[in-house]
Amino acid sequence: MTDWVGSPRIWYESGATFVRVCMKCGRFVTADKTILVGDAGLKPVPNATCRHCGRVEMEFEGFMPSIHNHDD
Ligand SMILES: [Zn+2]
Numbered sequence: 001m002t003d004w005v006g007s008p009r010i011w012y013e014s015g016a017t018f019v020r021v022c023m024k025c026g027r028f029v030t031a032d033k034t035i036l037v038g039d040a041g042l043k044p045v046p047n048a049t050c051r052h053c054g055r056v057e058m059e060f061e062g063f064m065p066s067i068h069n070h071d072d
Contacts, residue, residue: 025053
């Protein structure tokens, strides 16, 4: 279990949600505007920029359903 409760998150249109914290140093990172998602799921590439570490990967939290829930 990670201890990211209360941490800032970013949600993309694909439903992928990430914690906007550097996995290396714990700093807040600047998330990319878009992420790469292939047929097999997320591409394991850097998706954010840390002021200290440079290009890094954010902690992937999961695919969340739309916050608007209009299918229900
Ligand atoms: Zn960092």
